[in-house]
Amino acid sequence: MSTKLLLAILLAITAVAFALGRMRALSLSGGKLSTLHSRPNYYGAYVALVSFLPPLLLVAVWLTVSPFNVNSAVRDSFPDSVKAQSSAQQSLAFGMVSTLAQGLPMLSEDELASIKQDPARLQPVFAGKGLAIAAEAQPYMLDSAATLNAMRQRSQLALVTVAIALAIAGAFVGLRTVAPQLRARNKVERVILGSLVVASSIAILTTVGIVASMLSESLRFFSVVPASEFFFGTVWDPRFAGAGASSAGQFGLIPLLAGTLYIGLVAMLVAVPVGLFAAIHMAEYATPRMRAIAKPLLEVLAGIPTIVYGFFALVTVGPFLRDISASLNGLATGNYTSFIQAQSVLTAGIVMGIMLIPYVSSLSDDIITAVPRALRDGSLGLGATRSETIKRVILPAALPGIVGALLMTASRAIGETMIVVLAAGVAARMQLNPFEPMTTVTVKIVNQLTGDLEFTSPQTLVAFALGITLFCITLALNIYALYIVRKYREQYE
Structure with missing residues (x-):
């Protein structure tokens, strides 16, 4: 049976x-x-x-x-x-x-x-x-x-x-x-309460299990590779050294961290203005009919798989930027050589920014609409224009929530993988030119865990060290966002 x-x-x-x-x-x-x-x-x-x-x-x-x-x-x-x-x-x-x-x-x-x-x-x-x-x-x-x-x-x-x-x-x-x-009712409700406690504990226990598994494997990695070499190293070359050498490669985190923050910064520069302006328009200027149409269409972007964004970057955005740069270079110098590579920080940042627009707009829109109507009416009643009301009344009142939303969006950008793999490449290097390829921590986690591997070598265990580092970064951003929201949140009657 x-x-x-x-x-x-x-x-x-x-x-x-x-x-x-x-x-x-x-x-x-x-x-x-x-x-x-x-x-x-x-x-x-x-x-x-x-x-x-x-x-x-x-x-x-x-x-x-x-x-x-x-x-x-x-x-x-x-x-x-x-x-x-x-x-x-x-x-x-x-x-x-x-x-x-x-x-x-x-x-x-x-x-x-x-x-x-x-x-x-x-x-x-x-x-x-x-x-x-x-x-x-x-x-x-x-x-x-x-x-x-x-x-x-x-x-x-x-x-x-x-x-x-x-x-x-x-x-x-x-x-x-x-x-x-x-007392049947008391006994039944006690069982239901216990089941609710168990259900609510699953998320906590899952988080503890994830952290414990990553931490245990990370400690194994740091027993082989010193933590100072990992956190302050500037070279990422996790290959086995030649026979007879004592080193098993170089595991410098700084190039990966620099690429992660650089691509995330470009993505935020794209997503924040567009998403914030879209939220202001839908909350303050759009008619109810326009809002009912535009908001769902904008949030459709949040439902697109990230691999599709990666294909879009690889097939459309990257070649477009490369061809545009070649045309501009040809008009200026006569040499039609592209100075923007198809896989670059700029390509990944633009496409990732497009992906993050619905997160910024939706969160910001909810925060702006939560500002009491009395503040708007009071400002308009004193003779302020609508734009002045938005700049001097609504945005200052909603600013803590917007800052928290942007920090949570930044943590979402830092954890992105597929767009970076297809749009920014896998080259781990330190440079400031946004037209050249770089890579991120998440990409190298995928690379190190690809294939039939055993979790015994530093080349595999380093993925857990990268994962716990990325977890700590995103956790710090989320905690700081909650701190900002709670400390500067306005209380309205």
Whole structure:
């Protein structure tokens, strides 16, 4: 029986338990609901929870623990010659056993007997069943696969039996405890409150897990490469050095950090004026009809995948800037050589700025419209024009929120990857010319984790050091944005 079918059965038992609990509460009330502490539905929900939560917890624990026990038992059944091999070879052998276990139910007894006599027939037989075997299977693997299937079936059967029995027992106990004085509402609401606390804790626990995983791997990297060389190094060359050398490359963060901040600065120079002016227009000048059309269209940009922006930069913006620069250079000097490369800081910054426009405009628009109408009317009533009201009343009142929105947008720009890969290249260098390519921290994280790698070398572990650094930068920007908003926020009645 599959896990989905088991959950369906448990839900059916729970529904029956709810109905029986409600009926029992009604029968105990004798037609007078005032004699009950809680409404009948709470009694039904109480019995349903008692019937459903224990088996659900059992299923979660069983599905987590049982695979480890089964896999460990199968590995212990391997011959001693296999156990003497490395862990990687044992894992490969177990992978073969798992694949064989999937195909064994498809084989007839004659096919299985012929395979045991001649293991070379295994690949053709499995290929005919639609299963691919990467290497020749050993005879012991068939026995281990059969053992694996048998243990899995026994584990699943035991889970189904125990879970259904526990659900029925829970429903029986719940029905026995139903009484007019039972505080069913308090118990049900306590369970709901606990589930809400668990749901709200998931984000916190996820963040803690992400930070802990990056931090642990970063400490492994800094045990090999000194932190001073990483944070203050000016050369990024994470290749292995020649044979016999003690160094494993150079991991200077400064070129990557410079490229990240440079491209982010260009993007903000594009996004802030356009987004802020668009927000002012939609909040103060646009008619309701115009606002209803323009705002959704502008926010469509926020839903476009960043890889599409990268294609746009690579195919359209980059060649356009290159051709324009070649034309301008030709008119000025007669030499039609482009001084803007197709992949450059300017290309990535412009396209990233276009991507950030809806973030700036939407956040700023919400902040501007939150300014009380009385401030506008008071300024206009004193004789100020609309533009003077915006400059001297509305924007100063909304400035803390706008600054916070811009800082959060900057953290979004710093974390961008795909646009930079396609529009700015992967060259890690320090330079001030916006017409030349540079790269960012996120691009190098992708590069260092691309391919079939093991997390044992500095070339791979450096990605975690880059990730924790970028995390700290964006976290600092978000904390500072919240500080600005809370400290300078205006309080209106």
